[in-house]
Amino acid sequence: MALANRDTQTERQNSTIGTPGQNTRPPIASLALLTLTFIGMMTSIFMIFLYVPTDAIEGIPQRIFYFHVPIAWIGMLAFGVLAVASIGYLWKKDERWDWLARASAEVGTIFITLALITGSIWGRTTWGTWWTWDARLTTTLILWFIYIGYMMLRSYMGRTPASARSGAVLAIIGVIDIPIIYESVNWWRTLHPQAEVGTPGALPPEVVLTLMISLVTFTLLYSFLMLQIYQLQKMQALAQQLHANIE
Amino acid sequence: MIFLEQVITILWKDVRYELRSKQMWTGMGLFALLVLVIFNFTFDLRVDNAAAIAPGALWVAFVFASLLGLGRTIAAEREIGSMDRLLLCPVDRKAIYLAKLLGNMLFIGVVEIVALPIFAALFNVPLFVGALLPIVLLSTLGIAAVGTLFSAMAAATRARELLLPILVFPLIVPIVIGAVRATGTLLAPAVNEPPWLGLIAAFDVIFLTVSMLTFEYVVEE
Amino acid sequence: MRNFAHLSTNNGEVYAGGRPASSMFFLEVKGLKKSFGLKPVLRSIDLTLSGGERVALLGANGAGKTTLLRILVGLTKPSAGSACIDGLDIVRDARQVRHLVGFVAHQPYLYDELTALENLYFFGKMYTVKNIQERASLLLDKVGLEKSARERVAVLSRGQVQRLSLARALLHSPHHLLLDEPDTGLDQEGRDLVEALLAEHTARGGTILFTTHQLERALQLSDSIIMLNKGRIVFQQKTVNLELDKVQRTYQEVT
Numbered sequence: 001m002a003l004a005n006r007d008t009q010t011e012r013q014n015s016t017i018g019t020p021g022q023n024t025r026p027p028i029a030s031l032a033l034l035t036l037t038f039i040g041m042m043t044s045i046f047m048i049f050l051y052v053p054t055d056a057i058e059g060i061p062q063r064i065f066y067f068h069v070p071i072a073w074i075g076m077l078a079f080g081v082l083a084v085a086s087i088g089y090l091w092k093k094d095e096r097w098d099w100l101a102r103a104s105a106e107v108g109t110i111f112i113t114l115a116l117i118t119g120s121i122w123g124r125t126t127w128g129t130w131w132t133w134d135a136r137l138t139t140t141l142i143l144w145f146i147y148i149g150y151m152m153l154r155s156y157m158g159r160t161p162a163s164a165r166s167g168a169v170l171a172i173i174g175v176i177d178i179p180i181i182y183e184s185v186n187w188w189r190t191l192h193p194q195a196e197v198g199t200p201g202a203l204p205p206e207v208v209l210t211l212m213i214s215l216v217t218f219t220l221l222y223s224f225l226m227l228q229i230y231q232l233q234k235m236q237a238l239a240q241q242l243h244a245n246i247e
Numbered sequence: 248m249i250f251l252e253q254v255i256t257i258l259w260k261d262v263r264y265e266l267r268s269k270q271m272w273t274g275m276g277l278f279a280l281l282v283l284v285i286f287n288f289t290f291d292l293r294v295d296n297a298a299a300i301a302p303g304a305l306w307v308a309f310v311f312a313s314l315l316g317l318g319r320t321i322a323a324e325r326e327i328g329s330m331d332r333l334l335l336c337p338v339d340r341k342a343i344y345l346a347k348l349l350g351n352m353l354f355i356g357v358v359e360i361v362a363l364p365i366f367a368a369l370f371n372v373p374l375f376v377g378a379l380l381p382i383v384l385l386s387t388l389g390i391a392a393v394g395t396l397f398s399a400m401a402a403a404t405r406a407r408e409l410l411l412p413i414l415v416f417p418l419i420v421p422i423v424i425g426a427v428r429a430t431g432t433l434l435a436p437a438v439n440e441p442p443w444l445g446l447i448a449a450f451d452v453i454f455l456t457v458s459m460l461t462f463e464y465v466v467e468e
Numbered sequence: 469m470r471n472f473a474h475l476s477t478n479n480g481e482v483y484a485g486g487r488p489a490s491s492m493f494f495l496e497v498k499g500l501k502k503s504f505g506l507k508p509v510l511r512s513i514d515l516t517l518s519g520g521e522r523v524a525l526l527g528a529n530g531a532g533k534t535t536l537l538r539i540l541v542g543l544t545k546p547s548a549g550s551a552c553i554d555g556l557d558i559v560r561d562a563r564q565v566r567h568l569v570g571f572v573a574h575q576p577y578l579y580d581e582l583t584a585l586e587n588l589y590f591f592g593k594m595y596t597v598k599n600i601q602e603r604a605s606l607l608l609d610k611v612g613l614e615k616s617a618r619e620r621v622a623v624l625s626r627g628q629v630q631r632l633s634l635a636r637a638l639l640h641s642p643h644h645l646l647l648d649e650p651d652t653g654l655d656q657e658g659r660d661l662v663e664a665l666l667a668e669h670t671a672r673g674g675t676i677l678f679t680t681h682q683l684e685r686a687l688q689l690s691d692s693i694i695m696l697n698k699g700r701i702v703f704q705q706k707t708v709n710l711e712l713d714k715v716q717r718t719y720q721e722v723t
Contacts (some may be wrong), residue, residue, distance in 0.1 A: 024362035090464055145417040152413060156404040160505055161545075162468060166400045169461040170414065173393070176457060177418050180450060187441040188428065240505065248597055252586040256593040260579065267620075329545050332577040336594035337566035468544045 015064040030231075033224040041216030047210045061125035066136035070215040072140060074222045075115050078108025079143060081226075082150075083175035086168035098164040101171065102154060103229035107222055115140055135186040142181055146174045159236070181200065253338050257346035262353065275316045275354070279362040282308035283369055301370040302430035306423060308362060309383075313355045314412050317394040318329065330466060340463035344395065348455075351391045359383055372434055379433060386426040392451060393418050395420045396458040399465045421450050484559045493519040493643040493673055495540070499549035499593065502535055502699075511699040512549065513660035517644075519673040522666070524686035524707075526679070527696035528723045533679040536696075537646045540677070541571040554643060567595065569608050570642035572650055576633040580622040583614055586620060588639060607635040611661060626653035634665060645669055647678035652686065663689065683715050697723050 048066045055062035085101035088094075119137055124130050131137070150170055157163030203211075321435035333343055363383075367373070397414045401407040429443040489518075497515040501508070510532045510613055525533045538544045540551060542562045551558045553565050560716045578587050585604055587696035592600035608614045611631040616624060621632065637645065650662050666676055666689060680686050686693055687707050693715065702722040 045252070090461075123398070142417045142420055149410075149414045149417065152248060152410060153400065154405070156406055156410065158505065159290070165464045166403070169465050170400070172461065173418060173457060174398070176453060177421075180421045180446075180453075181417075184424045184446060185445070187443075188424050190441075253593060256590060260582065260590050263586075264579065264581050331573075333578060333594070334543060334577070335566065336591065337573060337596075338594045339563075355578070391580060398634045 002141035008158050027231075030227055031223065033220060033227060037217065037220040037224050040213070040220050044210075044214045044217045047213055052206050052210045053204075058126050061122070064118055064122045064125070066210055066214045068115060068122055069211060070218040071111050071118060073215065074218050075112035075140070075143070076109055077219075077246065078104045078111060078222065079147070079171075079175060079178070082108060082171045089164060089168050090172075095161075095164065096234075098168070099237070100226075100232040101164075102233060103226045105147060105150050105154070105167075105171075106229055107225045108149060109144075110225075111218075111222070112140060112144045112147055112175040116144060133185075133189065135182055135189050138185045139178065139182045143174075143178060146170075146177075150174070159240070250339055250342050252348070253342045254345045257333070257338075257343060258349050261346065263349040265350075265354070275312050275358045276361050278315055279308045279358050280365060281313040282311055283362065283366055299431070299435075301366070301372050301425065301434065302427045304364050304370070305362075305430065306386075306427050308366075309359060309387075309426075310416075310419070310423060311357075312362070313351075313387070313390050313394065314360050314415060315393070316354050317351055317398045317411065317415075334467060340466060341459045343466070344459050344462035347399075348391055348395045348458075351395050352387055355387050355391060359387065379430070381444060382426060382429045382433070382447070385444065385451055389422040389447055389451045389454065390415075390419050392455045392458050396462055396465065399462065422447055425450075428432050492676040493675055495551070495644055495677070496676055497536075497540075497549070497551040500536070500539065500546050500551055501548040502532075502539060502544065502663055503547050509699050510539075510546075513696075513699075513701060515694070515701075517675040517677060519675060520670050521692075522670060522678070522690045524678055524680060524693050525696060525720060526681075526683065526686055526693060528722075531696040531723065532699040533696055534648055537571065537573070537648055537677070537679065540644075541569050542644055553638050562654060567640060568643045570637035570640065570645045572630075572633050572637045572645075572647045574648050574652070576621075576629045578621045578629065578632060578636065581620060583618050583620050584624070585617040587632065588635060591636050591639055597640050603639060607638060610638075610665065611635045612657075618718035627655055627658050630654055631658060631661065634662070635676060638665065638669070643674050645674060645676045645678070647676065649679055649681065651680065651682070683719060684712060687712055687715060695719060695722055 001140050044066070048063050052063070052066070054060055081104040082101050085104060089097035089101060116137075119140065123132055123137070141145050150167055152164055153170060154167045157166060283304060286300070286307070330343075334340075363379075394411070394415050397418075398407075398411055401410040401414065404410055425443040425447040428440070429447070431437075432440050432443070490522060494621060495515070495517040497513055500510055500513040500515075502510040509530075513532075513536060515523075525536070527533050535544065539546050540553070540558060542565060546557055554568055556565050556568075558565050579590065582590065585608065588604035588607065589600055592604060597603055605614070605617075608617050611634055613628060613631055613635070616628060621629060624632065630650075634650070637647075645666070651659050654662065670676060676690075678689070690707055692704065692706045693710070694701055695718065703718055
């Protein structure tokens with residue numbers, strides 16, 4: 001088990017903790033991601049506000065599309081990562097998978113919240129309502145609830161293997177359920193046609209390019225945040241381990 | 248088969264336990280009725296409206312009553328002596344899950360059987376229309392399948408009564424939609440309705456399987 | 469006072485798996501560790517028991533005795549290390565191991581609303597015991613509860629519940645008995661009963677690992693004593709020539 005392995009590693013390291021050079025290795029990955037994210041964000045903002053032509057039908061507010069869509073996609077991706085990490089944890093019983101899962105859950109919750117907010121604003125400017133029960137938005141809302149449920153469960157159960165296992169099961173059930181939820185809302189919606197949040201028709205190349213750049217940027221941001229939270233959990237686990245080794 | 252035998256043994260033990268301690272039955276039943284009555288006041292039910300509102304009211308009542316009852320066998324084990332009694336034995340954890348699931352279904356089922364005629368009376372809707380039974384059965388199975396798994400999870404936390412609905416409601420959305428629409432179609436037949444019963448059945452199969460397989464991860468320390 | 473002499477003869481019972489070859493029964497613990505989050509409870513335990521042996525675990529509350537037993541019976545998984553029972557790994561082969569182990573814990577692990585007999589039938593089914601009816605009646609006799617067979621556990625006295633718990637642990641003829649303070653709630657008669665049942669179990673080649681707070685009892689009932697302090701074994705010795713006051717002094721020192 002990972003804990004057992006780290007046990008002996010920590011005992012070996014115990015003699016070197018405190019010596020210079022041990023903890024001063026620069027966080028290359030984090031810095032790289034941060035820089036790339038920054039560049040990407042600057043590029044995206046430029047492209048979204050200055051490069052892309054204004055939409056004929058919706059006008060300037062339509063630009064929120066370039067934020068909303070990538071954020072929503074990343075929110076979904078985060079859930080996928082959460083599910084895969086959960087399966088990994090249950091299978092391998094290595095707690096690093098759980099760190100990955102929890103990190104993705106935290107970042108994903110934020111992204112989905114932002115997706116709901118941006119989607120709502122977009123809907124308001126386009127259709128005049130803050131909310132519409134179309135399949136995509138509704139499923140996003142339910143996904144939000146599942147994320148929140150996951151965070152609450154993990155929070156209430158603490159930092160224990162039982163908590164990790166229960167969270168993993170919730171994530172797996174959730175990821176299997178999401179497509180079913182989407183379909184059922186879709187079926188239901190055909191009976192009550194609603195305004196749809198989305199951009200119909202083919203997209204001109206500038207739009208596609210901007211969207212892609214924005215997507216890449218937000219993926220970088222996601223990766224950066226994930227790395228930070230993962231490292232944080234690693235430190236927390238290490239602290240736990242050291243604490244246990246005292247006495 | 249040993250597996251089935253153990254499922255039945257645990258189920259029988261739970262049923263006998265409930266019969267002797269008499270805790271949850273009346274509470275759940277009354278709750279379901281109360282929700283129905285409240286719905287009667289909140290919506291202005293003239294005859295032509297009834298078919299539109301009634302299915303929703305019925306299923307809100309059922310879902311809430313189910314959630315109340317879902318905690319009971321798991322909570323009973325946890326409060327009194329912990330599920331260790333069962334986990335100590337070399338019994339397949341899937342058998343424990345199935346037994347708890349069937350127990351929950353029986354329990355919720357009894358409440359539904361009582362609530363249905365009263366629902367029909369209160370809302371003045373015809374009741375025993377052929378396909379109602381499968382709808383209620385399959386939907387209850389789906390809610391209980393997910394609910395049994397999660398009540399085991401929530402039982403380990405402090406805020407279990409709060410956490411269980413938060414975890415379960417989002418996940419059973421397809422069932423709620425399906426059950427309400429299917430019941431509605433019975434009362435007021437429509438054309439081109441999607442196959443709701445099929446959706447619910449598919450949900451049941453999938454989540455019964457997944458829950459059964461993952462139960463041991465949740466319940467063992 | 470009841471005479472339990474009749475219990476020490478072999479009533480022709482056979483352990484699950486056929487002839488009880490006591491060389492088969494062994495319990496081996498290697499480097500077992502357990503932490504609950506921040507708190508380490510077991511810090512590397514090594515232990516071996518073979519057929520017919522009895523070991524008493526002593527230690528203050530929180531020393532890790534109960535946790536060790538719980539791990540061996542499969543209610544908790546170890547954080548590190550391993551343990552084998554009759555050659556089976558307690559984590560990988562948990563289900564088979566549970567057949568081989570009988571556990572009497574601090575809690576009785578019985579169902580209040582069921583009768584004594586119903587409890588034994590239930591656990592009999594869980595352990596797939598053959599001839600449950602006979603076996604349950606036999607065990608109720610052995611623990612002196614034949615008159616209370618049809619009474620709900622909720623109305624039984626603490627001592628009776630403890631006896632029933634013992635009956636439950638012995639129901640499936642386990643190779644290894646794990647007992648967490650088996651004398652709890654028992655009067656002298658009850659304690660004599662425990663002694664007799666343990667003797668019977670050992671005579672068949674079974675092992676016993678039990679915890680107790682009473683040093684005299686430990687000396688009396690075991691072949692060797694192990695003292696735990698803060699999750700480590702700090703003293704281990706066979707009881708053959710061990711004096712009570714030496715045990716008492718050592719206990720004071722190390723715990």
